[in-house]
Amino acid sequence: MGDLVIEIEDLVVRYGRGKAAVTAVAGLSLAVAQGSVTAVLGPNGAGKTTTMETCEGYRRPTRGRVSVLGLDPVSDRRALMPRVGVMLQEGGAWSGARAVEMLRHVARLHANPLDVDLLVQRLDLAGCGRTPYRRLSGGEKQRLALAMALVGRPELVILDEPTAGLDPHARRATWELVEELRRDGVSLVLTTHHMEEAERLADQVYVIDRGRVIAAGSPSELTSRGAANTLRFRGPMGLDLRSLLAALPDGSGVREPAPGSYLILGKIDPHLLATVTAWCAAHGVLADDLAVERHTLEDVFLELTGRELRP
Numbered sequence: 143m144g145d146l147v148i149e150i151e152d153l154v155v156r157y158g159r160g161k162a163a164v165t166a167v168a169g170l171s172l173a174v175a176q177g178s179v180t181a182v183l184g185p186n187g188a189g190k191t192t193t194m195e196t197c198e199g200y201r202r203p204t205r206g207r208v209s210v211l212g213l214d215p216v217s218d219r220r221a222l223m224p225r226v227g228v229m230l231q232e233g234g235a236w237s238g239a240r241a242v243e244m245l246r247h248v249a250r251l252h253a254n255p256l257d258v259d260l261l262v263q264r265l266d267l268a269g270c271g272r273t274p275y276r277r278l279s280g281g282e283k284q285r286l287a288l289a290m291a292l293v294g295r296p297e298l299v300i301l302d303e304p305t306a307g308l309d310p311h312a313r314r315a316t317w318e319l320v321e322e323l324r325r326d327g328v329s330l331v332l333t334t335h336h337m338e339e340a341e342r343l344a345d346q347v348y349v350i351d352r353g354r355v356i357a358a359g360s361p362s363e364l365t366s367r368g369a370a371n372t373l374r375f376r377g378p379m380g381l382d383l384r385s386l387l388a389a390l391p392d393g394s395g396v397r398e399p400a401p402g403s404y405l406i407l408g409k410i411d412p413h414l415l416a417t418v419t420a421w422c423a424a425h426g427v428l429a430d431d432l433a434v435e436r437h438t439l440e441d442v443f444l445e446l447t448g449r450e451l452r453p
């Protein structure tokens with residue numbers, strides 16, 4: 143691993159005090175290597191935003207240590223500002239200002255900004271360039287926030303759910319931009335609850351749940367841990383999972399993540415496939431859409447927590 147641009151050690155962040163206190167981050171450690179893309183993947187409320195805000199200097203750790211580009215995000219905030227591009231979930235913009243004017247203003251604050259016109263074109267912001275911020279659509283706000291994070295050519299970019307609410311076209315444009323930045327040597331951290339996004343973009347993924355890291359590794363390390371494949375089928379809801387599990391080899395798992403949607407985890411081989419179809423035949427179940435698929439990060443999360451990544 144090269145130099146670290148972010149180091150978080152045993153971070154605890156609590157909101158409120160006493161009995162009403164909420165522990166949003168509960169002893170989380172992670173590291174971001176220079177020039178890499180790191181994804182922080184977790185369900186709603188896992189503590190992703192709180193962790194990112196601590197790196198951005200907006201929150202103080204209740205306990206633990208956070209270092210960004212070797213500096214303290216709170217006390218060295220001024221020194222870090224020009225070097226770190228931040229995209230918040232809420233955009234952080236002025237309601238009456240026009241989109242492209244805002245971007246030009248932010249560009250002027252930086253010594254060596256990107257070409258604003260090019261960025262506007264890449265993020266498809268030309269059509270709404272004269273629209274006041276408060277009138278932008280959700281997707282336009284997201285794209286503008288991304289442009290504002292990138293315009294100063296930061297060394298490190300922190301993106302909180304950069305593609306939430308974007309249509310597939312805008313999502314792909316964002317992914318391509320992230321890939322280009324990485325090629326240019328920029329370090330990126332992004333939070334997401336989309337496993338496809340983490341799988342496609344990230345060199346390193348931290349899966350977090352309830353304020354803690356529950357698994358970490360490259361996407362292929364994570365998905366090849368435990369089960370390599372997943373068998374899926376659809377059938378009537380509420381099948382007897384215990385009976386099905388009893389028919390399967392030791393080490394297999396059976397879940398019904400959504401009503402009528404079944405998932406079998408474990409060593410998926412021809413014998414197991416035959417066992418499942420035989421069980422279905424014996425129980426009068428016609429298995430629809432039966433498919434063997436590569437194990438995904440979504441499956442990893444389900445295996446580790448018994449819950450789904452997305453609500």
Ligand SMILES: Nc1ncnc2c1ncn2[C@@H]1O[C@H](COP(=O)(O)OP(=O)(O)OP(=O)(O)O)[C@@H](O)[C@H]1O
Pocket residue numbers: 157158164165166167184185186187188189190191192193335
């Ligand atoms: N200002 C606050 N005051 C009290 N509790 C808070 C505050 N901000 C967040 N929390 C709580 O802290 C926990 C973690 O929230 P956080 O926003 O960091 O999660 P997240 O992983 O980013 O979630 P999401 O994917 O929904 O954005 C949640 O239980 C949330 O309700």
